[in-house]
Amino acid sequence: MIAPRESLSRPPAGRRMRKWLAPAAATLLLLAAWEAFVRAGLVDSLLVAGPGDVAQTLIDEFSMLARHTLATGREALLGLLLAFVLGIGAGLTLHVSPLLRDATLPLLVGTQAVPLVVLAPLLVIAFGYGITAKLVIVAIACFFPIAVGTFDGLRSCDPELLRLMRSLGAGRMRTLRLVELPGALPRVLGGVRIAATWAFISAVFAEYAGSTEGLGYLIARGTPLLETPRVYAAILILTAASLALWSAVAVVERRLIPWERRDSAH
């Protein structure tokens, strides 16, 4: 999918082929088994849809599914963006101010202890059925790994490097900008990658708690109506979207921090 044809002649091509081929083969095999299972009539086709039905639904209801996917995508990405800004801000603040760190760290950890399952409906009551409640829920879910990644990343700076900066005459802010922030990048992006896996799930979650559109809305409405192929299709899209977002972060990581994992096939 990513490997261009010319690259097949290069040595890592074999490894790359296997990297794509092996999971693709495994998935195909699983789908085939599933289809056979459904066709064999062992289960009620109303209750369990086969891959064929799901594929048919994806084609027939493309525009409807696309609309709901866009709605969920918007919530997930904007929520992630919000979490990114807040998470980096929080990580920076905790790093720079020991007073604020001591004062707010227990609170921050506390927010993570309240289960989102309980919180989501309450937030919908507070913010309504619009996008605001969704953004807040996604941001709460995604905020923590980014904040922790930023904080840890800033703290992980080599003390000798900090001493060197001091001897070069750099002050607090300049050291932060020239050395601590770039050095924190790997961990910040690691946090973003974890957050990215949460973004779509938490968006669906928020939709479950109350919404008028989105993949979560489709699933929540379709399940009791036994619209199984449509629900399966929505889940499939959700999975693909999460994977895509994860890969996008991985691509950004490779570009921004080539010194990490540079040994892996490039």
Add this chain to the structure above:
Amino acid sequence: MPAKEDMQYDEQSQTETPVSPFGDGNSPSAELNPSPTAADATTSVSVSRDGERGAGAVADTGTPAVRLQDVSVSFRTRSGEVTALDGFNLTIGDGERVAIVGPSGCGKSTLLSLVAGLLPPDGGIVDVRREVALMPQRDLLVPWRSALRNAALALEAQGKPRAQAAERARPLFERFGLAGFEHARTWELSGGMRQRVAFLRTILTGRPLLALDEPFGALDAITRGEMHEWLEQALAAEPRTMLLVTHDVEEALTLAGRVVLMTRRPGKVAGEIAVDRPTGLSRAQWTTSREFSILKSQALAALR
């Protein structure tokens, strides 16, 4: 990319001094002068920017650049207290070049940290009256910057704009055999190249007191010789005070006017060797001379 010439005119519009061999572009006289306002507080690293003296003046005045008196440093570690330095005495005159040679772990790097003002002594007096350019033992290059911009970090740390800093580092890159590697990532550099970039970063600070911790240890004999030659020329053109830590007795006897030998931990001064290298003698002539080999065997004997 902005024109190089414009930059230089810009920087030197006020003082009409020649370009410094250290490539820092600062007015050498202002940088090298002793500070008349230096207070005699301990552990003071004083800034000297006022005063007007010729660039070539090697000051040997009453106020030394560095004075360490009865200094001791210990570290608390899991396996107990480690005394790195104990009753250490050293005075370095302005413009003097002193080499420190001693066994591994005797406190040489600790000594440089003291001089650079990065570590307070546990006892004794540390009086440093020049701004220090420290080259740490580990190169501490950062992987997110190219080789050139790693060197330029010294200037950016002082608040110079990024482009201007890089332009100042560029000519020195060529001089140190790093041309073509300006944009190399740090992991693409050899150990010796990394060391030269770190050396460059030190030189670019434009500070009058060089504190170098085994600056050429990772270099092959030929490149090391070239670096020595460059450093000697640069110091001749624009004298600076130098405190050089090295394992290499020959290097010490080539670059320094005085070699301080240290004992095993806790580090003390074991002896000193004054190096009277006749002027006009080339590096090769000096290192093959009879006097040189006598000094060398003296040093090695004292270290044993």
